[in-house]
Amino acid sequence: MININNMSDKDVIKEQYKNTDNLRRRKSLHEKYSVNKIGFQRWMFEQYPFRAKIRILELGSGRGELWEYYWEDQVLQSYEMDITISDFSEGMVDHLRQYHAGRKISVEKIDILDIPFEKDTFDLVIANSMLYHVRDIDRALSEVKRILKKDGSFYCSTLGMNGMTQYLYHALDDLGIPCGHGSDLSFTLQNGMQLLRKQFDRVERRDYEDALRIDRVEDYVEYIYSMASMRGLDRKNYDRLLEYFNARKSDGYLYVPKEYGMFVAENGRGGISGER
Numbered sequence: 001m002i003n004i005n006n007m008s009d010k011d012v013i014k015e016q017y018k019n020t021d022n023l024r025r026r027k028s029l030h031e032k033y034s035v036n037k038i039g040f041q042r043w044m045f046e047q048y049p050f051r052a053k054i055r056i057l058e059l060g061s062g063r064g065e066l067w068e069y070y071w072e073d074q075v076l077q078s079y080e081m082d083i084t085i086s087d088f089s090e091g092m093v094d095h096l097r098q099y100h101a102g103r104k105i106s107v108e109k110i111d112i113l114d115i116p117f118e119k120d121t122f123d124l125v126i127a128n129s130m131l132y133h134v135r136d137i138d139r140a141l142s143e144v145k146r147i148l149k150k151d152g153s154f155y156c157s158t159l160g161m162n163g164m165t166q167y168l169y170h171a172l173d174d175l176g177i178p179c180g181h182g183s184d185l186s187f188t189l190q191n192g193m194q195l196l197r198k199q200f201d202r203v204e205r206r207d208y209e210d211a212l213r214i215d216r217v218e219d220y221v222e223y224i225y226s227m228a229s230m231r232g233l234d235r236k237n238y239d240r241l242l243e244y245f246n247a248r249k250s251d252g253y254l255y256v257p258k259e260y261g262m263f264v265a266e267n268g269r270g271g272i273s274g275e276r
């Protein structure tokens, strides 16, 4: 049985993110086949309330590509913001150090469950597509709240339960391949608001409209095999999956729904969001 609970099993997650290979494979599927050409990363980047001299921490940075938009933007660089990017995986941290070598950006190895900074340190904390990997979500969010300044903002993106994941589970059901249905995902667009409200006074959800339009179904099946939650999926199912998805093409394309978005969480009065 494929176990969706793997999504927050620390050993499985560390193995999956020991280097950048799986992440790169998944990113390229989105880049190649997404209907919304803005791109989720750029959309997110455009939401952040950047301003001069603020202190920023990104958790679970992965390949660190979000910051490419920063290096392309001379105005943003003139803000002289103090930026730290991080990940709990040694392999990702090595990659981040090489990728951003020689640039004015700090790279640290940090587990969101135990953030090595004093309270009230950051104006902006970012955590993209990583909270659903964390089992003790309340502790993670209380760590974020602790290191955020009173008027700081937390921007975290995640997936929803009506997107790619549910589409895939439905397909596995049809094929008689046993799997859980993701109801145990620790942090989604559906439960995120409630979880964040335990720690933050104001929480807002922002959605990114998108879908995949795929002509080469092999790319999608390889993507499925690169997912942490699909670790138990036997390679012998490869051809069955290909046949299943090819049969669902319409006018030469397979359409896969996506549901991604972010939450903006703040405390106290004011907050810095919207001041960009």
Ligand SMILES: C[S@@+](CC[C@H](N)C(=O)[O-])C[C@H]1O[C@@H](n2cnc3c(N)ncnc32)[C@H](O)[C@@H]1O
Pocket (backbone or CB within 6 Å): 013, 017, 023, 059, 060, 061, 062, 063, 064, 086, 087, 088, 089, 092, 110, 111, 112, 113, 127, 128, 129, 130, 133, 134
């Ligand atoms: C799906 S990737 C997202 C990477 C990047 N934020 C992005 O949006 O492309 C999840 C990342 O979170 C990291 N991660 C998972 N659990 C973590 C934890 N407890 N603390 C810090 N990073 C973690 C993984 O190593 C991986 O790099």
